[in-house]
Amino acid sequence: FFATAEAVSYTGATPVFADIDAGTFNLDPGSFRNKINSKTRAVIAVHLFGQCAALDEISDICTTHELLLVEDCAQALGADYDGVRAGSWGDFGCFSFYPTKNLGAAGDAGLVTTKHKKHDETLRVLRHHGSRQTYLHERVGWNSRLDELQAAVLRVKLRRLEEFNDARRRVAQRYRSKLQSAPLALPSENGRGRHAYHQFTVRSERRDAIREALAREGIASSIFYPLPLHRQPAYEPSNRGLTLPAAEAAAKSVLSLPIHPLLEDRAIDRICACIQQSAR
Ligand SMILES: Cc1ncc(COP(=O)(O)O)c(C=O)c1O
Structure with a gap:
């Protein structure tokens, strides 16, 4: 950011x-x-x-x-x-x-x-x-x-932070199981500790199509972030010629799905069904 x-x-x-x-x-x-x-x-x-x-x-x-x-x-x-x-x-x-x-x-x-x-x-x-x-x-x-x-x-x-972070991890786990077979990249865990799942961010070449399909169903999703920092107008002039391939590729393919501690299984399943249809 x-x-x-x-x-x-x-x-x-x-x-x-x-x-x-x-x-x-x-x-x-x-x-x-x-x-x-x-x-x-x-x-x-x-x-x-x-x-x-x-x-x-x-x-x-x-x-x-x-x-x-x-x-x-x-x-x-x-x-x-x-x-x-x-x-x-x-x-x-x-x-x-x-x-x-x-x-x-x-x-x-x-x-x-x-x-x-x-x-x-x-x-x-x-x-x-x-x-x-x-x-x-x-x-x-x-x-x-x-x-x-x-x-x-x-x-x-x-007082409820731990409980809410646990709930976010459960949401992430359900996304993983429901999207296992979807043609997109699920977020990697480094295996070194607890993820707080502020966002659940997938990657797909068809990101924009998935986003539009979700929007048609009234489901919000976000692109964090569409333009890397070195390409922002405020920093681009001092970073002309700089290439950061992984950051640039991520900006073109990332999509953050709805995630919050109170997201119900039913809602997650509906989001996943919509993604499964639109990702292909
Ligand atoms: C990674 C990161 N750093 C810094 C900030 C800035 O925090 P604040 O909005 O409280 O200034 C944010 C979010 O707003 C963020 O997501």
Whole structure:
């Protein structure tokens, strides 16, 4: 999602785009390694669609090259990798509670985690106009505090996060069993931990036809994302000539199916029947 690159640009740094792994849609560690040069300071691993990126390999590369690891966990709250929760592998973990997320507020909200005391202090100062003490501003920051009302909503919903993520996994499992024989690629699991199934994203050359067939039945589906970041007007001029084949191919073939904790078996079966007919 565009916000990840924007966050880099806001600091004055330049985002450098690496390719994805075609199966999981997450950062390809080999592509990341090839992009490192003397100016590289950090990497943001986006845990796309609810599954953690290859955190062991990415962490090793960061250690070797002395880079900070920032995890974008916006879509992966509750996911884990080798038994460690998303957001606690890296130096920082960034979470979004935008209403559509697995834990959604009633408006915009988010959270940053860090392992380091020093960074924790910096974050607390930055989110409050660079201030520790009222009307004394030691640096330029933002108004980026978690709104109390949103925090109250989130605190109540947080109790049910695990239950809701389990329900999402059950929906994903039913999609897998019902779409086993369909001529499309089901999302790959890396087998390293729990997927939070923020999205259930399939791939097909006939993506647009499937999408239209679903729409005719009144079933919503989404394309995340139709244009890779290096092709976005804001970043294209500084990335002319850059080719990221796996990301570009994914943009042309991905389709995210409806998924939420309360999606009933009947509805899943209807969606799958429609896909089975239109995918051929
Ligand atoms: C992967 C990813 N990163 C960052 C964001 C930005 O989060 P927010 O909308 O809370 O700024 C989102 C979603 O909105 C996202 O999906």
